[in-house]
Amino acid sequence: MDEKWMRVAFEEGLKAMDEGEVPVGAVIVKDDKIIGRGHNRVESLRDPTAHAEIIAISSACNTIGDWRLNDSTLYVTVEPCLMCGGAIIHSRIDKVVYGIKEPKFGSFGTVTDILKNNKFNHTVKVEESGFLEEKITTLMKKFFESKRKKRADEAKSV
Numbered sequence: 001m002d003e004k005w006m007r008v009a010f011e012e013g014l015k016a017m018d019e020g021e022v023p024v025g026a027v028i029v030k031d032d033k034i035i036g037r038g039h040n041r042v043e044s045l046r047d048p049t050a051h052a053e054i055i056a057i058s059s060a061c062n063t064i065g066d067w068r069l070n071d072s073t074l075y076v077t078v079e080p081c082l083m084c085g086g087a088i089i090h091s092r093i094d095k096v097v098y099g100i101k102e103p104k105f106g107s108f109g110t111v112t113d114i115l116k117n118n119k120f121n122h123t124v125k126v127e128e129s130g131f132l133e134e135k136i137t138t139l140m141k142k143f144f145e146s147k148r149k150k151r152a153d154e155a156k157s158v
Helices: 002-018 052-064 082-090 133-156
Strands: 025-030 033-039 072-078 095-100 125-128
Touching: 002 025, 002 033, 002 052, 002 072, 002 095, 002 133, 025 052, 033 052, 052 072, 052 082, 072 133, 095 133
Parallel strands: 072 095, 095 125
Antiparallel strands: 025 033, 025 072
8 A cells, every 4th residue: 555655656756857957746644545645846935944844734634634743654756854854744644655765855764863862752754665656767867867967958058
């Protein structure tokens, strides 16, 4: 079942890419139904907090009419950053399944591990799924290569 939901998160990531955003997508599932979805919107909203996870959390809270997302699972294509990790803990999400590690900002073990702090009143189970790892990695590389090429082309035209 995790692979099914990761595929939906990947589709959200494709929407981000189509909008010129870093291609990260997320969905929140409860009782085998999507209650929230999101993709990065940082550039379009000019908001550094508009990460896929934050948007999916807001969407899920609106769907169920509560800020507590107990008994839900967040599927996200890339390991959450520290900001998103905090929001995940605060919103009481039970489980996070992510596709690939985030080497610069990953907060679930790659750069830091927010969950090692045992003083939080909520614990989150985290899994690096490996589902769609190759596709997600390829999408991320393609996005950043296109950004670098665009910058190089703009520098040549000046």
